[in-house]
Amino acid sequence: MNVQTLKEAPVLVIGAGIMGAGIAQVAAQAGHRVRLFDAREGAAAQAKAKLAQLFDGLVTKGKLSADAAQTILALIEPITALDAARDSQLALEAIVEDLEAKRALFRQLEAVVAADCVLATNTSSISVTAIANGLAHPGRLVGMHFFNPVPLMKLVEVVSGLHTEPTVAEAIYELSKLWGKQPVHARSTPGFIVNRIARPYYAEALALLQEQAARPEVLDACLRGAGFRMGPCELMDLIGHDTNFAVTQSVYAANFYDKRYVPSLVQRELVDGGLLGRKSGRGFYRYPDGAPALPATVHDAPAAPRAIAVHGDDTVADRLAAAVEQRPQLGGRNATRERASGWTGLAIDAARLVLTDGRCAHELAAALGVRDVAVFDRPLTATNGAALAYALADGAREAWRTQAPAWLAALGFAPQRVADTPGLIVARTVAMLINEAADAVQQGVCTTDGADAAMKLGVNYPAGPFEWLAQWSAGGVIALLDALDEHYRGERYRASPWLVRARASVRIGER
Numbered sequence: 001m002n003v004q005t006l007k008e009a010p011v012l013v014i015g016a017g018i019m020g021a022g023i024a025q026v027a028a029q030a031g032h033r034v035r036l037f038d039a040r041e042g043a044a045a046q047a048k049a050k051l052a053q054l055f056d057g058l059v060t061k062g063k064l065s066a067d068a069a070q071t072i073l074a075l076i077e078p079i080t081a082l083d084a085a086r087d088s089q090l091a092l093e094a095i096v097e098d099l100e101a102k103r104a105l106f107r108q109l110e111a112v113v114a115a116d117c118v119l120a121t122n123t124s125s126i127s128v129t130a131i132a133n134g135l136a137h138p139g140r141l142v143g144m145h146f147f148n149p150v151p152l153m154k155l156v157e158v159v160s161g162l163h164t165e166p167t168v169a170e171a172i173y174e175l176s177k178l179w180g181k182q183p184v185h186a187r188s189t190p191g192f193i194v195n196r197i198a199r200p201y202y203a204e205a206l207a208l209l210q211e212q213a214a215r216p217e218v219l220d221a222c223l224r225g226a227g228f229r230m231g232p233c234e235l236m237d238l239i240g241h242d243t244n245f246a247v248t249q250s251v252y253a254a255n256f257y258d259k260r261y262v263p264s265l266v267q268r269e270l271v272d273g274g275l276l277g278r279k280s281g282r283g284f285y286r287y288p289d290g291a292p293a294l295p296a297t298v299h300d301a302p303a304a305p306r307a308i309a310v311h312g313d314d315t316v317a318d319r320l321a322a323a324v325e326q327r328p329q330l331g332g333r334n335a336t337r338e339r340a341s342g343w344t345g346l347a348i349d350a351a352r353l354v355l356t357d358g359r360c361a362h363e364l365a366a367a368l369g370v371r372d373v374a375v376f377d378r379p380l381t382a383t384n385g386a387a388l389a390y391a392l393a394d395g396a397r398e399a400w401r402t403q404a405p406a407w408l409a410a411l412g413f414a415p416q417r418v419a420d421t422p423g424l425i426v427a428r429t430v431a432m433l434i435n436e437a438a439d440a441v442q443q444g445v446c447t448t449d450g451a452d453a454a455m456k457l458g459v460n461y462p463a464g465p466f467e468w469l470a471q472w473s474a475g476g477v478i479a480l481l482d483a484l485d486e487h488y489r490g491e492r493y494r495a496s497p498w499l500v501r502a503r504a505s506v507r508i509g510e511r
């Protein structure tokens, strides 16, 4: 098996729903003759008619030529019996997400197509190994997991189960490229790459909401401030809480109820109450209005300090040093640098503005022996005016309670006060995304490059987990996870063995 066999061969798409119709379009655009079949009478023809309508709109707007539209549509043939597609070299299913239905379909297909026809499943959550079980030629079955909307989303996860022949996976990988996609190899494990690594993006927000650390609009603003296109709450409202909760539950159950993936009571309550998000008019927010705007707070310039020092030896400390230096009114010209103090941030007279390392502000106050402490979230972007979470130590004096946000505002952020919670919002979320990606790599699900590409292309993350790690450090991520672990006591925040090894190799490299 190789891609040459598939290149111009007829393709059979089974299931003419959202995904099947999109896959048929993409295959036809790549020049394949496509047969489209659906168990529901008339569904395949309807899908083609809908595509024709969509193309009409594109032609009118001048985004597609009438000839091209005609050529693509002519390649798509709705069929009413699978027999009409005997000569297919690739049969790709996008039917209902049900193991028995998919198995039955592939058994039926084996009686129709040739023994060398590749069988592909677009399942987003079922084991590819399990689907192949019982087939006469299970080695030719592979996952070809597209993302919605198929014509726009570049990622395809090429999922290999235990039976899948490497040559079949490779041929589908190459074919995906010919279809204009960016494929990534994945091993069949719960959630594959994207749906697995993305869990903490939702889970950490839900955990913060459950302990009332911040309001949904603050969580969303801070994660948008870190470069994510949508915050977790608005995104869950968009996906639908029923769908998002179902995926979380399936990943949780498939991992034998590993506490790391435990679903949230907050989300369950929304689902039980029919507050499913946009589609039901209300989720975290009410629609059509959506998230309420954050109050625009104006902060006075902070009082000029008598002494200021930039602490830390990492990229954030460098950024702080540059920001302070550019602001002579903050005493920046006289700022000193302390690289070995074990924390990153600013010492402003007797007060401390500290980058989160996982410790809460009150713990840092005790460790540093200082009353006026504020801890701030990890800034991921250089965007001016980006929302950034901070928390104050319980014992902080009144003056510092206004000075701390004034300093963050002067440094270019829109400070958002949240509860004194370990790892705040962005650092905690990103550490968990990195940790999940590290475990996926450790378990052979994907490579580091594959994880980065998948998260950027499958869910539009502003960077991949290993790109964030390169800006941070394995030791720093583990320290933050350990602090979360100590605070919450459970298995959820255990550090990946991959990260532990990465930290050790950095240490060896430093010797």
Ligand code: NAI
Binding pocket: 014, 015, 016, 017, 018, 019, 020, 037, 038, 039, 040, 043, 093, 094, 095, 096, 097, 098, 101, 105, 122, 123, 124, 125, 145, 146, 147, 148
């Ligand atoms: P859908 O409900 O829009 O379409 C499914 C279609 O399959 C329907 O038209 C239905 O009549 C047909 N069908 C059901 N059983 C059939 C059978 N035994 N034989 C032939 N046709 C049958 O569903 P959607 O969203 O297109 O999903 C399809 C598959 O793609 C599922 O496995 C889903 O998990 C997966 N997927 C869905 C994504 C999404 O965002 N909707 C993303 C990635 C994968």
